[in-house]
Amino acid sequence: MFKPPLILLGTLLSCSLAHAQVFQRELGEFDLKLGTTPSRSMAQGLVKPATVGSFHGGLDLSHDSGFYVGQWSPSMGLSSGNNLEVDSYMGFKQPFDQTLGYEVGMIHYSYPKVDTLDSQELFGGLTFLGSRFGAAFSNDPDKQNSTLFADLGGNKPFGIGVSMKYTSHQLNAPISVDGGYIGSFTDWSVQLSRPLMGIDLDLIYSDSNLSGSDCSAYSGHNSQCDGLVTLRAERSFY
Template sequence: MRTPSFLSLLLGGLLASQAVHGQIFQRELGDFDLKLGSSPSRSMAQGLVKPSAIGSFHGGLDLTHDSGFYVGQWSPSMGISPGKNLEIDSYAGFKQPFDQVLGYEVGIIHYSYPEVATLDSQEIFGGLTLLGSRFGAALSNDPDKQNSTLFADLRGNQPFGIGVSMKYTTHQLNTPVAVDGGYVGSFTDWSVKLSRPFMGIDLDLIYSDSSLSGSYCSAYTGQNSQCDALLTLKAEHTFY
């Protein structure tokens, strides 16, 4: 069992307070900007990595320098809810605009699970921001596979107020998995999300699928909730 960092322990205490009072903390500390909140602060990382909240208590701490360098931690789950384990995602990177319409971001994230015997993993990511839309790529080494991801968030152009984001990932398994009818050594999956706010509710329509089907789906361990084609309607209301 690994010992959580001091930062993660501080984060846990502050987020427990946030869950009750619904507050987001932000303060300037000299040349640094400090943020503590219940949603990811890094826009590029938010699309490319693992931003989803998987527990009742979640949030992150982000420290950004005026030069563009930043460090932080994001916890999708504090491990407080039954059946949920503590996850700590530590990251560092650099973000800078070329001008008013074009910018870039590069960074690295380390995923750790202090309460379980799961190997840590790392991910590097980078991308461009153009007229408010984001295009990026990421490479990661999970314990059982290598992943390559392409990502696009077209929020800079939203016809009828509808946001569009897409993700395509290739997974290369370290050890081929035996399935009924053969072996699976690699597979791909993808998703398309349409988003629109409506009367204070965030509505998401998500279509996801993968290159596996039938008995081969027993080897699926990708980014989607299931191997086969799935259409999901999600409605979320934020109270703070």
């Protein structure tokens, strides 16, 4: 794809936190957004999750035709244990009508301060009555990942949003575990979300088909191999 302009991204992140707001401006037929939350709905649900540090943000430039490009950094690597990550993306999004639309695109993941190979992801999906259904395929240095994603935002009983993700991981080289080798595995997650008094509450259940000593081979989307229930509360001050 294209090399990430780190200077511009760094300026954006500093500016976003200092002014505590999202900047949006129309430039002719283009719409420019600078902010501290991902702008792309489909990509936001399909990208690989990463630890979000205190400093994060991105930019997004879209055209009236539906074409867009942008960058998102889930972590600036300023806190201990977090590395600088820059996700550069491009795609095309277009509605068929007021109830149905589609989106296709690709993402390039880079880690400028870590000695590791970059990775790429292709994604696409449909939007129907406010809900999103998508799929993605990514080629990591050590494995290939195929993901199915659903965000039932079009129907929120009691104001609760529901999103689900299921991923199959195929390792490039089998990993030795007690009693044999692991060449592939799957993981999944279900998330319930609801805003409450300005706070975004998320209840997340995640799990995989690995357990016990086989978890030594796990390197999937979830933070833990075995079943895990997480309650997360986040408040945005800008």
